[in-house]
Amino acid sequence: MSNSVYVATTDPRCGKSVMSLGIVDLLLRRTSRVGVFRPVIRARSPEEKDKNIDLLLSHFGLDLKYEDTFAFLRSEARRLIAQGKYDDLMNGIIEKYKALEEQNDFVLCIGSDLEGEEVALEFDFNADVARNLGCPVLILSSAANRDIPTVVSAVRATLDAFAERGTQVLGMVVNRADMDMVSELRVALKEELPGDDMLLSVIPHNGTLASPMIKEVVEQLSAEILYGGGQLDRLAHDYLIIAMHLENYLSYLTDNALLITPGDRNEVILSALQAHQSHHYPQISGILLSGGLKPAPAVSRLLDGLTGMVPILSVSTDTYDTAVNLGTVRSYITPDNRAKIDLSLELFEEFIGADQLLHQLGSIEVRGITPRMFIYSLMQQAKSDKRHIVLAEGNDDRILTAAEYLLNRDIVDLTLLGNPSEVRAQIQRLGLEIDLDRVPIIEPRQSAQFQDYAQALFELREHKGMNLDTATDLMSDVSYYGTMMVYKGDADGMVSGAVHTTMHTILPALQFVKTKPGFSVVSSVFFMCLEDRVLVYGDCAVNPDPTAEELSEIAVSSADTARAFGVEPRVAMLSYSSGESGKGEDVEKVRKATRLVQDRRPELEVVGPIQYDAAVDPTVAAQKMPGSQVAGQATVFIFPDLNTGNNTYKAVQRETGAIAIGPVLQGLKKPVNDLSRGCTVKDIINTVAITAIQAQNA
Secondary structure: OOOEEEEEEOOOOOOHHHHHHHHHHHHOOOOOOEEEEEEEEOOOOOOOOOHHHHHHHHHHOOOOOHHHOEEEEHHHHHHHHHOOOHHHHHHHHHHHHHHHHHHOOEEEEEOOOOOOOOHHHHHHHHHHHHHHHOOOEEEEEEOOOOOHHHHHHHHHHHHHHHHHOOOOEEEEEEEEEOHHHHHHHHHHHHHHOOOOOOEEEEEEOOHHHHOOEHHHHHHHHOOEEEEOHHHOOOEOOEEEEOOOOHHHHHHHOOOOEEEEEEOOOHHHHHHHHHHHHOOOOOOOOEEEEEOOOOOOHHHHHHHHOOOOOOOEEEOOOOHHHHHHHHOOOOOOOOOOOHHHHHHHHHHHHHHOOHHHHHHHHOOOOOOOOOHHHHHHHHHHHHHHOOOEEEEOOOOOHHHHHHHHHHHHOOOOEEEEEOOHHHHHHHHHHHOOOOOOOOOOEEOHHHOOOHHHHHHHHHHHHHHHOOOHHHHHHHHOOHHHHHHHHHHHOOOOEEEEOOOOOHHHHHHHHHHHHOEOOOOOOOEEEEEEEOOOOEEEEEOOOOOOOOOHHHHHHHHHHHHHHHHHOOOOOEEEEEOOOOOOOOOOHHHHHHHHHHHHHHHHOOOOEEEEEEOHHHHHOHHHHHHHOOOOOOOOOOOEEEOOOHHHHHHHHHHHHHHHOOEEEEEEEEOEOOOEEEOOOOOOHHHHHHHHHHHHHHHHHO
C-alpha cells in the first residue's frame, strides 16, 4: 500500500507532462488532497516557475503553495554535491517531501529531466531519491527512433538498474512509439519482463503533442512578430523551407506547416496567405522570414490591410541556420493550451491501465465523492449510451469549443444551429478540430424539416389562438426549432442559454414538450460539488414562490434527479425553524409540503421543516432534530422560495469554492436545459453530459 509514486525517466523528452496530467487526474477521482513534488527543478530562481509544477497546479487548481512543491534549484543541488554535502541535499529533499506528505492523501513525485551532460548521474540520483522517500517508481521511457529489440533491451537494463538500488518498480511506460509497432511492442515487453503485477503500457507517438506553438518558436528563437500576434497559439506540425517558385512549392504544403523563406520573397508570402485561405490547399500555421529581411513597403501596406492573419515572424539568421535552430525548439504543454492537455488525458485514458495502476498503488483513503470523480462519472455515464443533443447557439465560441471536446471524446452526437458558413468560419478561426462530416449545422429556415416543424407547432398551439404565420415565424427562432427537434425525436435533448435568457430557452418546452405525467411544475437543481461530497440544491432558478403542492413536486423531482446521477437522496425541506418549534405561514407551507412528499413517496427519506445547519451538521442535528435519519446528513436541499435558494447556492459557491453545475431542469417529458449567459466551456460540457443522461433515463 502506498500514498505516493515517483515518475522517473530514462531519456529526455519522454513525456513527463502526459504521465503527470494523467496520474493527477486519476488520483483526483479518489481524493481532492493530492500533492505534487519535485526534488530538484531546472529553474534559475525560485521566481521562475517549473513548467511541470505550474501546469499541474494551474490546470487542476491544486490547493498547494508553489514553494512547497520542490526542494532545490538545480544550481543549489549541484553546489551541495560539489561541496561534498550530498547528505544535506538528501535530507533537505526528505524534509520538504514529508511536510507535503502530511498535508495530502497522495503525493506525485516527478524526477529530474535527464538533460545535459549529467544524464547518468541524474539517473542514479532519481533512484536514490525514490528509495529514500519510500516511493514506488513508475519508469517512463521513449521508443522514438528505436526498433522493438532496442526498446526491450533498454527497458530490461533500466529495470535491473533500479532493482540493484533497492527501489520498488510499479511499472514501465514506453512513450512515443510508432503507431504500427504499439501492439507488437506491448507483447514483446510482456514476454521479456517478469511478473504479472507490473504495469506495462505503450503510448503511440502523437504529432500534435510534439508540435510547438508559434509562441514557443517566438520565445526560443527570439523572433520578431510582424503580423498575426493574436494567433500565436497555432501549432506548427511541420517545417517547410520554401525555395521553389509558386507553381512548384504549392503541392508540397501540408496541414499546419510553418513555412521558412527569406524575408525578400514577397511572392512566397502573398501566395502562401492565399493558399491558406483556399479550400483547395492545406492551412498553414505561419511564415518565418529569415535573413533579417522584411517585406517590401508596398507588400507591407497590403498586409496591413488584411484581417485574420496567420503569424508572420522575422529572425536575423540565414535560412539554413534558421532551420537548424527550429530543430532545437522544444514544445511544452502549458496551462493555457487546453487542446494539448485534453489530448494528453485522452492518451493516458486509452493506453495506460488506470485500474491496474490504482490497484498497485493500493488503497487511497476516500473522504467522499470528489467533484472530479462526479464529473468523470458524468462523462462515463453519458458515453455508455450515447445520445444526440442539439446546441441551439452554434455561433457562440464557447459552444463550439465545448462541442470539440464532446465530439472528440465520443460523449454525445451533436447538431449545431446557426448559419453553416458562419459556423464553419468560426471553427476555422478558433483552430478547432471538429469533423464537420459528423456534425449537422442547420439554419432553421433553410432546413428540410422547417415547414413540417412549423405545421406541428401550429397544430399544437392552435387551441391557444396561434395561426400558421405566427408558428412559421417562431420556428425560425433557434430555441423553438431545437425544442421541436427534441419533441419530434430528431434529437434527444437540447441545451441553450449561453446567449439567450432562461425564459427564451424554456418557454417552447413549457408550451409543447410539457411536464411528465403526475407533475405540474418544471423546476431546477444545482449539483453543488464541495471538496468531499456532492449536494443537490432545488429550486434555485425557476419558481419564485412555489405553493406547498409545487414544493412537494420539486422535492420528489430533485430526489429522482439526485438518484439518477449517483447521489443517494436524503431530502431536507428547508425553513427558518426546525421540527415543531416554528410557527407562521412560511413554515406551515414547508410542513405541508413535507407531508405531501411522505404521502407520495413513503420510501423516500425526508425531513422538514429543518434549518440548514441541522440538515448538514450531525452535532446540531442531535440537538434540534434528535432521532432523524436525514438531519445532519442530508444530500438534497429544497429551498422554500427562489430568493432563498438562488442566494444560498451563490453564497456557498463563492465562500467555499464549490463547483455549481446547473441549473438542471427537471419535470419535463424530454430534457431541455438552460445555461447561464456567463457560462464557461466546462459548464457547457457538464450540462450537455447531464442532458444526455436525462435522455437516457427518459
